[in-house]
Amino acid sequence: MKVSARNLIPGKVKKVTIGMVNAEVVIEAAPGVEIVSVITKESVERMGIKEGSEVKAMVKATSVMVVTD
Amino acid sequence: MKVSARNLIPGKVKKVTIGMVNAEVVIEAAPGVEIVSVITKESVERMGIKEGSEVKAMVKATSVMVVTD
Amino acid sequence: MKVSARNLIPGKVKKVTIGMVNAEVVIEAAPGVEIVSVITKESVERMGIKEGSEVKAMVKATSVMVVTD
Amino acid sequence: MKVSARNLIPGKVKKVTIGMVNAEVVIEAAPGVEIVSVITKESVERMGIKEGSEVKAMVKATSVMVVTD
Amino acid sequence: MKVSARNLIPGKVKKVTIGMVNAEVVIEAAPGVEIVSVITKESVERMGIKEGSEVKAMVKATSVMVVTD
Amino acid sequence: MKVSARNLIPGKVKKVTIGMVNAEVVIEAAPGVEIVSVITKESVERMGIKEGSEVKAMVKATSVMVVTD
Numbered sequence: 001m002k003v004s005a006r007n008l009i010p011g012k013v014k015k016v017t018i019g020m021v022n023a024e025v026v027i028e029a030a031p032g033v034e035i036v037s038v039i040t041k042e043s044v045e046r047m048g049i050k051e052g053s054e055v056k057a058m059v060k061a062t063s064v065m066v067v068t069d
Numbered sequence: 070m071k072v073s074a075r076n077l078i079p080g081k082v083k084k085v086t087i088g089m090v091n092a093e094v095v096i097e098a099a100p101g102v103e104i105v106s107v108i109t110k111e112s113v114e115r116m117g118i119k120e121g122s123e124v125k126a127m128v129k130a131t132s133v134m135v136v137t138d
Numbered sequence: 139m140k141v142s143a144r145n146l147i148p149g150k151v152k153k154v155t156i157g158m159v160n161a162e163v164v165i166e167a168a169p170g171v172e173i174v175s176v177i178t179k180e181s182v183e184r185m186g187i188k189e190g191s192e193v194k195a196m197v198k199a200t201s202v203m204v205v206t207d
Numbered sequence: 208m209k210v211s212a213r214n215l216i217p218g219k220v221k222k223v224t225i226g227m228v229n230a231e232v233v234i235e236a237a238p239g240v241e242i243v244s245v246i247t248k249e250s251v252e253r254m255g256i257k258e259g260s261e262v263k264a265m266v267k268a269t270s271v272m273v274v275t276d
Numbered sequence: 277m278k279v280s281a282r283n284l285i286p287g288k289v290k291k292v293t294i295g296m297v298n299a300e301v302v303i304e305a306a307p308g309v310e311i312v313s314v315i316t317k318e319s320v321e322r323m324g325i326k327e328g329s330e331v332k333a334m335v336k337a338t339s340v341m342v343v344t345d
Numbered sequence: 346m347k348v349s350a351r352n353l354i355p356g357k358v359k360k361v362t363i364g365m366v367n368a369e370v371v372i373e374a375a376p377g378v379e380i381v382s383v384i385t386k387e388s389v390e391r392m393g394i395k396e397g398s399e400v401k402a403m404v405k406a407t408s409v410m411v412v413t414d
Contacts, residue, residue: 155296155297156296157296157297157298159297160298162297174316174318176297176298176316203279203281203336204280205277205279205280206277
């Protein structure tokens, strides 16, 4: 399977917070580098995402902004 | 300045491709880890983004998907 | 700090509704002009956003659609 | 027609820049308050958007971030 | 009313799950083809969206990714 | 590979328009039902997307709005 999304960052799930519709998934990409994702609760359950899961964070290039000092 | 966006990943700009409206900015976050951003050409010019610029990639948590094998 | 996002609209927070993962922030940009944002509960707490806070609503240009009659 | 998007800001088109795929539309919402939108060139043509057009900028609440000083 | 968003897919609401801030709306676009939307609870209430409602799912072209095998 | 994105709609590529940064991909999901995607030119080239390609359109649930009459 190939995806047009340009950003795929591997990491390990550190924390999952489940709400009624959405869930917040905190992924540790490198020591001290966390990526936070909000996806539906349903996807967390369907994919079996939990602390320790090996996952990739995926982001479409148009969703990435650039910041400078 | 504080921003609600949960993801801020520092890196160095590796390549900038300018179109008529948008521009693609490739950021090297770590050796071999690239983050690609599409922002307006105007922002690239206003911020003076070019190869070698120290920047941060910023992503709202709702724009992050999760992928597993 | 400079941000590639093209839209920054100042206003005052009128109402905050907190959920388990997300929060809804209603910002009054001008009398009768409200801007509604959904961000994570965590960002609301970290930034201390509450009724009366002076904030800016920030939107990437690609997230803005255009409507005509 | 009713739309779930929570943000609808009226204004007048000030400038349109056409690329090969996308177009940038600058909308003046109030004196000195500009909103920038990137939509497809095709939508600009289909809707007849040009300088002086009365339009509304529309944004989904999840696309709005919050910034504080 | 004309909208720049390029994708408008008609369907019938099959299920609505309400959270504290957001709601998940499952739309049946064709037999076996479901489209899932997360919008604010407030929009669901304001628009009177419920099981059986005739609606359209609307998506901006930049939010659509492409996947191949 | 499993993806958290809730919407995956199969179709056949009908038209590809290439710009300098982005490309527009029109996908026919069913007779008369088109889905339009804007992705980077680079992804179109890397994935070999062209007229006639069998693809899936993928959309995160938070990017889907709901419209009623």
